[in-house]
Amino acid sequence: MGKKTKDNKYDELFHKAGFAESFAKGDAATKLSAIIMGLGCAVRGQLARGFIFLAFQVLFILYMINSGSYWLSMLPSLGKVGPTKEYDAFFDTYVPTYNDNSFEILLYGILTIFLIVAFILTWALNIKMSYDAQLKKEKGKKINRFIDDVHSLVDEGFYKTLLSLPMLGITLFTFLPIVFMIFIAFTNYDGKHDGYITNLFTWVGLDNFRTLFSMAGGKGSYFNVFLGILGWTVAWAFLATFSNYFLGILVAMMINKKGIKFKKLWRTILVLTIAIPQFISLLYVSKMFDKGGIVNGFLMNMGWINAPIDYWGNPTYARILVVVINIWIGIPYLMLIATGILMNIPADLYEASRIDGANPIQQFRYITMPYMLFVTAPYLLTSFTGNMNNFNVIYLLSGGNPVNPNASAADGGVGYTDLLITWLYKIALGSESRYYMASVLGIVIFIIVSTITLLVYNGLGSNKNEGDMA
């Protein structure tokens, strides 16, 4: 009983009335809060809360008059006057003048829309809170003072305190940029149209998506290049995930096998690839397989080959190599994970099966694998989608090479080992900086990855009891 009152000490809305009900049943002060925010709270003694509402309202109106309306009005066109050049007779040169800035218009336009949404939500909250205070007063309950609200931030409402900074960061540095980039997919923002210095950029509707799916140009068309890269991306993700998975489990079983000594030594040697920063090992191994690298040198010294092999110049070799080197990088992770899980498999399962005459291969097939798959299914999914976007391994090993001579429509020198993600990177950093195409690709990647995730998750049904039982 004592606990219950404690939990209710800081409750904000003790009734469950929604906005409409609050407004309809509210008294004059509550209704007036629709025009003067915070009024309803203030007349019932919640001065600080009322003041904050009012301050937000005033600032919002001032912002909308001063700049918000400008950004909104420019949003449909993304700028009207581009940069101009005027002849300066004195210096005998053209002096550029920069005018509208499409980038800023889009950015602040989006921010203004966010702000309007936030304002509407706050406005509704203001009425709900006013009605809440009204009800409490009528029933003679205690109305939260400002100091109670502040206290609540370290107690019942501590989650707000904890979440504020991380959520602010995620909103500003992940959510907002992604929203912005989704819009970019419908503009012509690139190096030649950077929105300010070179040229304005503007809305182009679905043109960029049409370009991606266009067959014009036959073999070298965007769509053909896209299909080729998509096929390889899926194949790569499949090979990379499952090769690591099965080999990693096998290695873990070998190290944990009864009677094998120096377990710690074997583990430590493998874990080196996790400990050493990946870019060093990847770059170095990539150079080992260069035409003039150590591997060719070794093979020629042994007399096994006569001329150096150009591993990174041959599409098939390059593709096999990235998968194999990825195994070298990936087995240790799986070995660590599998070791932990293998120890959890009840030993009597093995004992019983041995008595029934099962051999080690059967044990692996019917006990170890089903158990592993059951426990690590979500991990397999994330590692599959992670591999689809495995930028580092591809970019640092092969750089996407060898270049595909047929892929003329796509810039950035797209190659046979390029994944969608490295292609996107090359497009954005390419000579024309076609950000809009990068953005279109980003959206396509999102659609593919989320479709796979959804399908698998629904098939698995293993997300049903996410930590809620704790």
Place this chain on the structure above:
Amino acid sequence: MMSTDRKLGMKAKERIGNAFVYLLLIIMSIIWLTPFVCIVLQSFRVESTWQVGYVIPKEWGLDNYRALFDSDFTTWYMNTFIIAVVCAIVNPLMVLSMSYTLSRFRFKMRKPLMKFMLILGLFPGILAMIILYRLLKDMGLTQENAVPGLILVYCASSGMGYYIAKGFFDTISTSLDESARIDGANRMQVFFKIIMPLAKPIVIYTVLTAFMAPWGDFMFAKFVAFGTSKGMNVAVGLWSWLTKDQINSRYTMFCAGGVIVAIPVTLLFMFLQKYYVEGVTGGAVKG
């Protein structure tokens, strides 16, 4: 008589099996160690600075290491070190508050928030980089000033990686919280005085991964340092030494630089390995 025969047979079988496993493990160890041995050996090669087909130097020396200190490598190293230290302090704060909240509190927006972050996480991170680069540039935080810019980017969204730590908090019994609350502690005191001391393994895991990540980030660091050497981190800097126009004069220096970067990070990792293993294992099982 027969049973001893069988026993002997099984023992022999097991011995052969073990010998086979040993053989495989030894071969694997050689494969795993070869690149690292090679890079160390080549970093001591002084007779030439380009790639060669042999491993053991004909002339040994420390020239490459000395040359490192006269190059931009020291700047890159400091850049990366500063970023790593700041990240190791800030990221865990973000991750732990996020994961603890989502594990312990039940509030209206909890599930929508988790779905929101799951969906955000499905977008390729590079997508956000294009705009972040432009924003940082407008703030003057790119090129020479890339360090604060990179810190901002690495830290701001780090709360998204809350899964593993949340899984850990889920395993700490809530009865601890409840008994402390009955004794009059508020939620904040519970967090700092009861949960944090218990969460030492996961705190160390988050600090370790936050410290190690900046050493390996290549994608965004290359973007932000664009066109200048002063703002690079070690990954981008050493990568630039392997590009076509530099590799012939810098290859052995790359090897030396790689060794210098790898030693402290590797030692730290090996030292705290136990916590890392706990983290990844827990994370994989929880999903």
